Amino acid sequence: MSKTANKDESFFKKLVGNQLFIPILAILLLAVINLINDPGFFKITLGTNNAGNPVLSGYLITILDYGSELGILAIGMTLVTAASGGQDISVGATIAIAGSAMLRVLCGGTSRPTELAAPIIVAFLVACVVGMICGAFNGMLVAVFKIQPMIATLILFTAGRSIAAWINNNELPIVPDPKFAYFGSFIPGIPIPTTVFIVAACIVVIALVLKFTNLGLYTQAVGINEGASRLNGINPTFIKFLSFVILGLCVAVAALIKVSRLSTINYSVIAKDIEMDAILAVALGGNALSGGKFNMWASILGAYVIQFLTTTLYKFNVQSDALAAYKAIVVIVLVVFSAPTVRDYMKQLAKKVAPAKKEVA
Amino acid sequence: MEENRVLEMRGIYKSFPGVKALQNVDFSLNKGEIHALMGENGAGKSTLIKVLTGVYTKDKGTITLDGQGEVAIHSPQDAQKYGISTVYQEITLCPNLTVAENMFIGRGEGKITNWKKMNEDADKILQSLEIPARANQQLSNCSIAVQQMVAIARAVDMDCKVLILDEPTSSLDEQEVEKLFGFMRDLKARGVGIIFVTHFLDQVYEVCDKITVLRDGKLVGEYEIKDLPRVQLVAKMLGKEMDDLSDIKGEGGAYEGADADERVFEASGLQSNAGIKPFDFHIKKGEVNGFTGLLGSGRSECVRAIYGADRIIGGTVKMHGKEVKISNPLDAMKNGIAYLPENRRGDGIIGDLSVKENIILALQVLTGFFKPFSKAQVNAFADEYIKKLNIKTASAETPIKQLSGGNQQKVILARWLLMHPEYLILDEPTRGIDVGTKVDIQKLVLELAKDGMSVTFISSETDEMLRTCSRLVVMRDRKVVGELSGEDLTQNKIMSTIAGDK
Numbered sequence: 001m002s003k004t005a006n007k008d009e010s011f012f013k014k015l016v017g018n019q020l021f022i023p024i025l026a027i028l029l030l031a032v033i034n035l036i037n038d039p040g041f042f043k044i045t046l047g048t049n050n051a052g053n054p055v056l057s058g059y060l061i062t063i064l065d066y067g068s069e070l071g072i073l074a075i076g077m078t079l080v081t082a083a084s085g086g087q088d089i090s091v092g093a094t095i096a097i098a099g100s101a102m103l104r105v106l107c108g109g110t111s112r113p114t115e116l117a118a119p120i121i122v123a124f125l126v127a128c129v130v131g132m133i134c135g136a137f138n139g140m141l142v143a144v145f146k147i148q149p150m151i152a153t154l155i156l157f158t159a160g161r162s163i164a165a166w167i168n169n170n171e172l173p174i175v176p177d178p179k180f181a182y183f184g185s186f187i188p189g190i191p192i193p194t195t196v197f198i199v200a201a202c203i204v205v206i207a208l209v210l211k212f213t214n215l216g217l218y219t220q221a222v223g224i225n226e227g228a229s230r231l232n233g234i235n236p237t238f239i240k241f242l243s244f245v246i247l248g249l250c251v252a253v254a255a256l257i258k259v260s261r262l263s264t265i266n267y268s269v270i271a272k273d274i275e276m277d278a279i280l281a282v283a284l285g286g287n288a289l290s291g292g293k294f295n296m297w298a299s300i301l302g303a304y305v306i307q308f309l310t311t312t313l314y315k316f317n318v319q320s321d322a323l324a325a326y327k328a329i330v331v332i333v334l335v336v337f338s339a340p341t342v343r344d345y346m347k348q349l350a351k352k353v354a355p356a357k358k359e360v361a
Numbered sequence: 362m363e364e365n366r367v368l369e370m371r372g373i374y375k376s377f378p379g380v381k382a383l384q385n386v387d388f389s390l391n392k393g394e395i396h397a398l399m400g401e402n403g404a405g406k407s408t409l410i411k412v413l414t415g416v417y418t419k420d421k422g423t424i425t426l427d428g429q430g431e432v433a434i435h436s437p438q439d440a441q442k443y444g445i446s447t448v449y450q451e452i453t454l455c456p457n458l459t460v461a462e463n464m465f466i467g468r469g470e471g472k473i474t475n476w477k478k479m480n481e482d483a484d485k486i487l488q489s490l491e492i493p494a495r496a497n498q499q500l501s502n503c504s505i506a507v508q509q510m511v512a513i514a515r516a517v518d519m520d521c522k523v524l525i526l527d528e529p530t531s532s533l534d535e536q537e538v539e540k541l542f543g544f545m546r547d548l549k550a551r552g553v554g555i556i557f558v559t560h561f562l563d564q565v566y567e568v569c570d571k572i573t574v575l576r577d578g579k580l581v582g583e584y585e586i587k588d589l590p591r592v593q594l595v596a597k598m599l600g601k602e603m604d605d606l607s608d609i610k611g612e613g614g615a616y617e618g619a620d621a622d623e624r625v626f627e628a629s630g631l632q633s634n635a636g637i638k639p640f641d642f643h644i645k646k647g648e649v650n651g652f653t654g655l656l657g658s659g660r661s662e663c664v665r666a667i668y669g670a671d672r673i674i675g676g677t678v679k680m681h682g683k684e685v686k687i688s689n690p691l692d693a694m695k696n697g698i699a700y701l702p703e704n705r706r707g708d709g710i711i712g713d714l715s716v717k718e719n720i721i722l723a724l725q726v727l728t729g730f731f732k733p734f735s736k737a738q739v740n741a742f743a744d745e746y747i748k749k750l751n752i753k754t755a756s757a758e759t760p761i762k763q764l765s766g767g768n769q770q771k772v773i774l775a776r777w778l779l780m781h782p783e784y785l786i787l788d789e790p791t792r793g794i795d796v797g798t799k800v801d802i803q804k805l806v807l808e809l810a811k812d813g814m815s816v817t818f819i820s821s822e823t824d825e826m827l828r829t830c831s832r833l834v835v836m837r838d839r840k841v842v843g844e845l846s847g848e849d850l851t852q853n854k855i856m857s858t859i860a861g862d863k
Binding site: 211212213214215217218220221224225227228229230231232233234235292293 | 668670689690691694700702707708709710711712713714718722723725726727729730731733776
């Protein structure tokens, strides 16, 4: 009996020990709640949008679509967390900066242009450079000047939205070309949201990077033991700096989606509070916020858990003002459950329960 | 209790899980006496101090104080109440407060601070102790020695009868040390009993009256300074008698290639910012040599300088007679130098990473960021070395922190062997690991050398070095003071060179 019990136990242990366990469990839980409440939640219909193009719609599509920015940010935030043992709280503000720079290039400085001043690709590349400069600024403060990541990024968190407004002279230019809106909605003829493809592309890129470079090994080594990493020839300063620059690139991609959704920008509202959701995504993925080992896929899954939760709350007719409060409760429960102390306690509890069962048997 | 005694500790026992840190240790201190507490690392010095200051609670034994009888000290506050004050190696004052504030902080009798009176009192104390500082000066503007003295002045003003100085001189230069010693003699004249913990031999003989030596948590003895020559002291600390015949190098045999005289590595005037004096050093192909000296003598700092682990501030380095620049660990690795650090936990293992990731790390870094090994390659490397070094681990995927110390050390050793270095530096590779593994590592070192690898081997255990090394560089007080080889490689010779007796 004991042999099979051990086997079961080890399987269970493996399951619980897997970092993907918590986010997948959360998604299943949310799915069950929605299934009980209204099975229609899972219905996906093919309709047409205002422009007459075929589009898929339904709550699941909404989650996939609106979770995109968060999923992309989670990639960079995971690396920053792992390498520096801290978080970047300026991503919302830097999305505003990168988005504003993009608009400036697209509209050429006028607020109501009749045609694009530059190709979209040029504008996007400029946004990428701007995002990476912001990342480099944060990375320099953290890696070179050894400032606490949260304090270092507090600077752009505070100043970012003003800088964004200043880039466009505080005007709100509107992009005239409907093609620009494709990135945040649908490409005619393809019923799947474009953002899904963008996220997929990002995931493929980071997967390739992790496979064909030592980014993962170096980042984790630096996050776990900086001193030992240095003695093994790794440059911890550069690795930390690099992680912030990569996050800057993620910010630029997220900015493209955000700005494209509206074809314009609202400096004070765009990507508001997204930094907290991005950090949460990392935490929900079971990654230690103090750095070290990470699981990229768990973080990305964590991002969609958050979006799933948001959408579910909307479905339950929670006012958007009250949303944050409800979210907080759920998040507290999830985070506490994934905390190491609670996990240890649960393990002990399981041990206590197990022998009791044996006696009964 | 004898007259003139200020402190007496009798039969002190203290154990931690798996370690008997103190076993039946006695210690006594007279009024107006400077008493050195000596012993190698892990001898129990700091445990004894911590028992006395209430940081640890003793398991057994008594502490008696002059005029108080037997006392129970449960916390540092208790100790302070009884007049036992400690000044630690690191300054534990607040650098951004003034001298006066530092002297009186946490001692306020009332809720209101009388700044004027406080500054006046502080100035009075500073003057009476001849400390060159003003009461309203910010502490961080004073030199380290003065800060040290302020800390002591604070202790003295709190009416301390027993003053513990834990490595107070390690961050001071020679003049500052002189100043501190003058100050200690003043206090001695006032009848304060001083316990002086240090590993600088010269300083002990300069300022102390008595020495108590501990080894492996046991009392070796208490000696008058004049009755204990340096060589004897070193012998007592290391636990070797003078005429203890050393094991001569056993089996094996040396490297016998034609290029056995080639200098693989050569440094002249090498100096780092870690506080060692410039030194010259070389190693030949297939040679095993070592740095020896007491703890804190600078042996680790020397090899760290060779490896570029600390910032290099002077000197030239040659590999195979050609000048090279080694300014960081990666440079050293590219030149075929590998370094197993002294502090395994802090500088060696990447705790949360698996055994196999820890094994491949150095070679992987050397191979390049854009050329990660395939999974199969990693597994092959890991399996090869797990087998070769007989590493006991549940699997190659196990996080290294779950392994025992000896096996962790083997993994780190595997990491560097995988790199196939020309020159391997091992700093305390056998510390804190079981005897079996120790012997394994020593054997391995000799085998590697026979195959033409140059190895520098550092160990606190002299007999271990005698068994492996053919040449020893002797260090004292952060300076190279001698080199021994051939006939001179004996315990006696090493000890007398360390002690500096002519």
